[in-house]
Amino acid sequence: MLLEVYKTQLINSVIIIVIFIIIRALARLAIRKIGHKSGVNEARIALICRYLTVSLVFLLLLIEAFILGVDGKDISLVFSSVFAVIGIALFAIWSILSNITSGIIMFFSFPYKVGDKIQIHDKDYPIEAVIEDIRAFQLHLRLDDGNLVTYPNNLILQKAVTLIQKDAIEDFGDFH
Incomplete structure (x- = not known):
């Protein structure tokens, strides 16, 4: 029933x-x-x-x-x-949400991939590094001296970025 x-x-x-x-x-x-x-x-x-x-x-x-x-x-x-x-x-925690949203935007429209060497034109802290990983909150960038830099996703979308070399990670070996 x-x-x-x-x-x-x-x-x-x-x-x-x-x-x-x-x-x-x-x-x-x-x-x-x-x-x-x-x-x-x-x-x-x-x-x-x-x-x-x-x-x-x-x-x-x-x-x-x-x-x-x-x-x-x-x-x-x-x-x-x-x-x-x-x-x-x-x-x-708005910055966390901002980074997650930026990560989603980067998934669909970020022109650089893991392994590319980029230069971030930041006035205070310019960076030239290889993209080692793109995560939900930040990019993992490997400097030429081997140091790892984490860079927030929301900031990478706000800064000018230049592609230095595609698939540069092959030149530096595996950092893991």
């Missing part, structure tokens, strides 16, 4: 979950193709895929709430309360 009452909601929920799985698979495939075509390492591709999955799960939960008959006012109250708390908490 209970199944008959919620039959429409259950069918709609199954349809939405199937659509979610298909969209997630297609989006992950597209991200992987873009990543491999751009020469991005596998760890960064996996990170962007995780961001996508979390975003899609939040969207799925919102749609599922509407399917199950939750009132729009209730959802807006919950979301506004949650976003207010998250907003206050994230204000304290």
Whole structure:
């Protein structure tokens, strides 16, 4: 009897979950193709895929709430309360979010890859180094003397950068 009452909601929920799985698979495939075509390492591709999955799960939960008959006012109250708390908490760590956002932007449009030697035109601390790794929060840059410099993603997008040599890491060997 209970199944008959919620039959429409259950069918709609199954349809939405199937659509979610298909969209997630297609989006992950597209991200992987873009990543491999751009020469991005596998760890960064996996990170962007995780961001996508979390975003899609939040969207799925919102749609599922509407399917199950939750009132729009209730959802807006919950979301506004949650976003207010998250907003206050994230204000304290805005630079971390800025670096994560910059990392996502760099995944799709950063013209330099791991192994390229670049020069960062920073007035206070100019750097000429080889990109050893591009992570969620920072780049790992290897100086000619072998020292490792971490450079925040949000700053690299704000500074002028010159490509000195492509695939320069081969000239310096493996630093790991």
